[in-house]
Amino acid sequence: MTGLITVVTAMHEPSAHFLPAAYSSLREQKLPDGWEWQWLIQEDGESAGVSPHVPDDRRISFEQGRSGRAAMARTMALARAEGQYVKVLDADDKLTPGSLARDLAALTDNPDVGWATSRVLDLLPDGSTLGFDQDPPQGVLERGTVLTHWKAHDFRAPVHPATLFVRRDLLLALGGWMALPASEDTGLLLALDAVSRGWFTAETGLLYRKWPGQVTGQAAHTHKGEREARMAVVEARAKALAALKGWRFKAN
Structure with missing residues (x-):
């Protein structure tokens, strides 16, 4: 086998009934010859409703x-990660069809x-979809691109962290996901942006489901004081990484 992609999913019981749909979308992915995936599902907690x-x-x-x-669930799953x-x-x-192959090629x-x-594309409860109107052009994202946009647009990044595909060694070097109650994936995205060039694929790679039980849809997620604290530490970390001399991703 040429290579392996590790797919990581953090779980909590209310969303367990969506797992078969996620699995179907993963099972239908077509990869180049010699490539395979493993799927690491890590429950945040120990319920009887996920398995x-x-x-x-x-x-x-x-x-x-x-x-x-x-954040903790995903990072704990990395203990079982075998993919590059x-x-x-x-x-x-x-x-979406072809998503993993496009990520791998990038x-x-x-x-x-x-x-x-x-x-x-946001996948709405009625089955319709809605796109983001600030996508960057397809291609390389130079270091600092995400942070600059994020600061200028009320802490909204130009690319979605739920689509992240990353080199495992770089992910581990940054310590996985930030230890935050939310925005942990944005924190990782900005850390990656601080030390490495990224890539954006203009073809849709993910259907991001919107539903009433979604964690990011709860009132606590937008609590002013907590949100400001999360954004402050996310920005501080990104700036600190960018300022470290010699701390840059370099291909082997």
Whole structure:
């Protein structure tokens, strides 16, 4: 086998019923000859309601652990990661056809690029979709591009962290996802942006499900004081990484 892609999913019980749809979108991915995926599902907590929805597939590994939010669940899953690359897939989202192959090509064709993202469509409860109107052009994202846009647009990045595809060694070097109650994926995205060039694919790579139980849709997610604190530490970390002399991703 030439290579392996590790797909990481943080789980909590209310979204477990979406797992079969996520699995279907992953199973339908077509990869180049010699490439395969493994799917690491890590529950944030130890309920009895997730395991019945985990598909029976030798490529899937399911574990549980102490509750600590999505950042901890994803980072704990990395203990089982064997792939050269790590792909994020939230339990309630779906990959589009060809998404993994496009991500893989972006990094294998551009060895000086450390991470890749792609266009997202919100998947609304009625089945319709809605796109983002500030996508960058397809291609390389120079270091600092994400932070500059994020600061100028009320802490909204130009690319979606739920589509992240990243070199595993770079992800580990940055410590995985930030230890925050939310925005942990944005924190990682800005850290990657500080030390490495990225890539954006203009073709839609993810359907981002909107539903009433979504964590980012709850009132606590937009609490002013907490949101300001999260954004402050995310920005401070990105700036500190960018200022470190010699701390840059370099291809082997």
